[in-house]
Amino acid sequence: MNSTSVEELVGASFGGLTSIFNGKAWPKAMRAFCMVVSALFHDFLEEGEKTHEQIMAFLEKAREHPTGRLWVDCFITPTLIAHKFWRAEREGDWLLQQHCLEEMLPYFFAAGHHHYSRWITWHLCDMQHLPATAKDDLLPEAMFAATQLQ
Structure with a gap:
């Protein structure tokens, strides 16, 4: 994952990926994973509040590829x-x-x-x-x- 946006995002906020992927810092890893999921959903959620059905439809559309x-x-x-x-x-x-x-x-x-x-x-x-x-x-x-x- 060298020089990817995910590495830059997590590295800048949590001081690198090594401890997260080694399983040594579980709470830190969960916060980092939440931040990555939030970044992935950013454009979708920026349009306003979504229902559970809309989120599931979005994920199903993403699963087509x-x-x-x-x-x-x-x-x-x-x-x-x-x-x-x-x-x-x-x-x-x-x-x-x-x-x-x-x-x-x-x-x-x-x-x-x-x-x-x-x-x-x-x-x-x-x-x-x-x-x-x-x-x-x-x-x-x-x-x-x-x-x-x-």
């Missing part, structure tokens, strides 16, 4: 899923967290992370068979996530 399919399937979609998962964790949204785990599952299988794949599958099946009273404790208004007060 081989390079676009690679970007959407291997970079944009996993980045958006990871950010939705972070949001679910921070906001204590149990339903969104379960949905994100379902969306992440094929990526764990494809990457060969068998332990994550196996235990997330088990976790999702277990959560689907919770009693109704237990699910009430995990809904958004119940705030299942622990937050640190300052």
Whole structure:
């Protein structure tokens, strides 16, 4: 990726790509990936607010070309899923967290992370068979996530 716009964008903001691609700086990597996705979506989102359907149609149009399919399937979609998962964790949204785990599952299988794949599958099946009273404790208004007060 020598002398590409992505390298310049990430390098100027985060001090290079080495630590990001080595997996050593996970929070920094997620911020960098979010910035790259934002740059890719800039012209599309500049026209105003978009609905979920409009964004999905835009991604499907991008997938019509081989390079676009690679970007959407291997970079944009996993980045958006990871950010939705972070949001679910921070906001204590149990339903969104379960949905994100379902969306992440094929990526764990494809990457060969068998332990994550196996235990997330088990976790999702277990959560689907919770009693109704237990699910009430995990809904958004119940705030299942622990937050640190300052």
